[in-house]
Structures are given as C-alpha cells and as structure tokens.
Amino acid sequence: MFxxxxxxxxxxxxxxxxxxDAFVxxxxxxxxxxxxxxxxxxxxGETSTLSTQEHKDVVTLCVEITKGRVPVIAGAGANATDEAIELVEHAKTVGADAALVVCPYYNNPNQDGLEAHFRAINDAVAMPVLLYNVPGRTVVDLAPDTVARLAQLPNIVGIKDATGDMERVSQHMxxxxxxxxxxxxSGDDPSALGYLAMGGMGCISVTANVMPEACAAMHKAFHAGNLDEARAIERKLIALHKAMFCSxxxxxxxxxxSKLGLCTDEVRLPITAPSAEKRAEIDQxxxxAGLNA
Structure with missing residues (x-):
C-alpha cells in the first residue's frame, strides 16, 4: 500500500x-x-486548468519516466462522474498504479451522491482508487461513515484527507x-506528522515539490521509531509548509x-503568481528550511 x-x-x-523537459x-x-x-x-498539478488531453499527456509522461521505480497515483477527479471514469480508465490504460479521485466540486452533492459517484467509479474500472477529501476546495465533506462504506468496495484502497482534522484517522479506523x-x-503538510502519530501512513505533499529529501526523511524517521529526529525535521519545514499557501x-x-532553477514560476489563470511581499515570505x-537559492 502507499x-x-x-x-x-x-x-x-x-x-x-x-x-x-522540466517535468521529466x-x-x-x-x-x-x-x-x-x-x-x-x-x-x-493545476488539473482544473489543464485540457483533458494535457491531463492525459502528463499522466502518460509521468508513467513513462518513472518506469515502475515508484508507484504513480494519477489524479483523476472531475465534477462529472462519467468524466472521472474516463480519466481513471486512461490512468489504468497507460499503466498508472492507482487513481486519486477528488470529491465532485461545485455540484455540492449530498452523502448519497458522493457515495454513488465513487461506487460508479469502483464498478466501472478495476483499478485501485484513493478517495480525496478536500472540503476547502470542493465545498462538500466526505463523512467518515461514507468513507467506511466505500472502504469495503474492492477497488477503493485508501483516502487522501486534506481536512487537517487528525481526529478523522481514528474515526475512519x-x-x-x-x-x-x-x-x-494526509493531504495537509503542517499536520502530517500528527496524522502519522494517529495512524496515518504518509502524506500527499505540496512541500515535497521543493524539499523532497527532507520530507522523505521525516517520514522515514517516524516509521523507524525515531520520533525526535522526525520532530526536528518538521520544525525546519513548518515555515515552508505555511509559505506554500501564503498565496x-x-x-x-x-x-x-523557479528560485532553484527547476522550472518557471508560470501558473494559469485564474491563479496568479505570488506578490513581491509573498515572494519575500517564501524566500524567508x-x-x-536550509535552502539557499
């Protein structure tokens, strides 16, 4: 498992x-x-502003580069169930190891609708699926009781929980x-260490884009039982976790x-680049965190 x-x-x-080239x-x-x-x-990965073809191309490219060295969990969410199924099918076809499917956004479905959405995906494609609950973006919250029912389906293998509510780990269990x-x-970097302590197994991280070694080391230290080391790493990362969402x-x-020379800072509208004030916060x-760009 992941x-x-x-x-x-x-x-x-x-x-x-x-x-x-930069993605590679x-x-x-x-x-x-x-x-x-x-x-x-x-x-x-700005999936909401990628075209469907761009989305599929990036998943395909990621699988091709990775060559099985680590699992690829392809983003495959949509607010239309049929579209989500199409993206999960594509992920399976090109060789991804699992699909990450966000709760439908904008539609504001109730728990019955959310459950039916994920059941339809489970029934349509024989592929491991991770639920993705991020109420701050989707407006809807996948309730623990709904998660528990979905967890019993053969293709639903886990959840990315971006609520920041560590209590959810125990509620699900x-x-x-x-x-x-x-x-x-976890889908929330600042609370990831606490999430591990509650029984979580990892974190789908934004900060890891910038400091992959440190983020990986924190998780490895925790799972090896070196809690003091994990805490020390987390203390160095906490300002960066927060800065990743200052804009x-x-x-x-x-x-x-871009400061590290790894890609441009281009984003797609309606997202805009950080202001000078926010860039200074990120620099700090x-x-x-020990990065001297």
Missing part, C-alpha cells in the same frame, strides 16, 4: 504550454530524493471493519522551484 512522502507534482509551464527533471529529482510515490495532475485494506494519507497554490511552490521560509 506510504511515506508523496509529492503532488506541479505541472511546469513554459510560454503557456506544459514544459515536458522534476520527476527524476523526486525519485532520487526518496519520494515513495508520485501524484501527477492533482490539485497542485473505528468505522471500517477490522482487516480491511485501507490506507490513510493561491501552486504559485508559491512554482516560485520556490526557504532560508529557514
């Missing part, structure tokens, strides 16, 4: 188009940095029948990567 530090990869742009370099950097898996075209294979991953994401991550956080 574990450890898993970057939600940015999609680099150059002159408005996907920068394939970013993927290689993540693998060399110890990341446990990769998530292309998630929220941080209490509601899901013992022996069920279901992995819980609409992934603007800060792309700015930080990078310095505190």
């Amino acid at each position: 574990h450890g530090s898993i970057p939600a990869l940015v999609t680099p742009f150059k002159n408005g188009a996907v920068d394939r 370099a970013l993927v290689e950097r993540q693998i060399q940095g110890g990341s446990s898996a990769l998530v292309p075209v998630g929220t941080t 209490a509601a899901i029948p013992e022996g069920t294979q279901f992995v819980q991953l 609409p994401s992934p603007g800060p991550a792309k700015y930080a990567l 956080a990078m310095a505190l």
Whole structure:
C-alpha cells in the first residue's frame, strides 16, 4: 500500500504550454530524493486548468519516466462522474498504479451522491482508487461513515484527507471493519506528522515539490521509531509548509522551484503568481528550511 512522502507534482509551464523537459527533471529529482510515490495532475498539478488531453499527456509522461521505480497515483477527479471514469480508465490504460479521485466540486452533492459517484467509479474500472477529501476546495465533506462504506468496495484502497482534522484517522479506523485494506494519507503538510502519530501512513505533499529529501526523511524517521529526529525535521519545514499557501497554490511552490532553477514560476489563470511581499515570505521560509537559492 502507499506510504511515506508523496509529492503532488506541479505541472511546469513554459510560454503557456506544459514544459515536458522540466517535468521529466522534476520527476527524476523526486525519485532520487526518496519520494515513495508520485501524484501527477492533482490539485497542485493545476488539473482544473489543464485540457483533458494535457491531463492525459502528463499522466502518460509521468508513467513513462518513472518506469515502475515508484508507484504513480494519477489524479483523476472531475465534477462529472462519467468524466472521472474516463480519466481513471486512461490512468489504468497507460499503466498508472492507482487513481486519486477528488470529491465532485461545485455540484455540492449530498452523502448519497458522493457515495454513488465513487461506487460508479469502483464498478466501472478495476483499478485501485484513493478517495480525496478536500472540503476547502470542493465545498462538500466526505463523512467518515461514507468513507467506511466505500472502504469495503474492492477497488477503493485508501483516502487522501486534506481536512487537517487528525481526529478523522481514528474515526475512519473505528468505522471500517477490522482487516480491511485501507490506507490513510494526509493531504495537509503542517499536520502530517500528527496524522502519522494517529495512524496515518504518509502524506500527499505540496512541500515535497521543493524539499523532497527532507520530507522523505521525516517520514522515514517516524516509521523507524525515531520520533525526535522526525520532530526536528518538521520544525525546519513548518515555515515552508505555511509559505506554500501564503498565496493561491501552486504559485508559491512554482516560485520556490523557479528560485532553484527547476522550472518557471508560470501558473494559469485564474491563479496568479505570488506578490513581491509573498515572494519575500517564501524566500524567508526557504532560508529557514536550509535552502539557499
């Protein structure tokens, strides 16, 4: 099952188009940095402003570069169930290891609608699926009881929980029948260490785009029982975790990567690049984390 530090990869742009060369370099950097898996075209990958073809091309490219060295969890969410199924089918066809499917956004479905959405995906494609609950973006919240019912489906293997509510780990565990294979991953960098302590297995991370080695080391230290080391690493990263959201994401991550010479800081509207004031905040956080760009 999935574990450890898993970057939600940015999609680099150059002159408005996907920068394939930069993406290849970013993927290689993540693998060399110890990341446990990769998530292309998630929220941080600006999937909402990629065309369907661009989305599919980035997933395909990620699988081709990775060559099985680490699992690829392809972003495959949509607010239309049929479209989500199409993206999951594509992910399976090109060889991704799993799909990350966000709760439908804008539609504002109730729990019955959310459950029916994920059941339809489970029934349509024989592929591991991670639920993705991020109420701050989707407006809807996937309730623990709904998660527990979905966890019993054969293709639903886990959740990315970006609520920042560590209580959810225990709520899910209490509601899901013992022996069920279901992995819980945080989607909130600042609370990731606490999430691990509650029983989570890893984090789908924004910060890992910028500091893959440190993020991977924190998870490895925790799982090895070296809690003091994990805490020490987390203290160095906490300002950077916060800075990654000082301006609409992934603007800060792309700015930080541009400072490191790894890609441009281009984002697509309606996301805009961080202001001068926010860039200074990111610079300071990078310095505190030991990055001298």
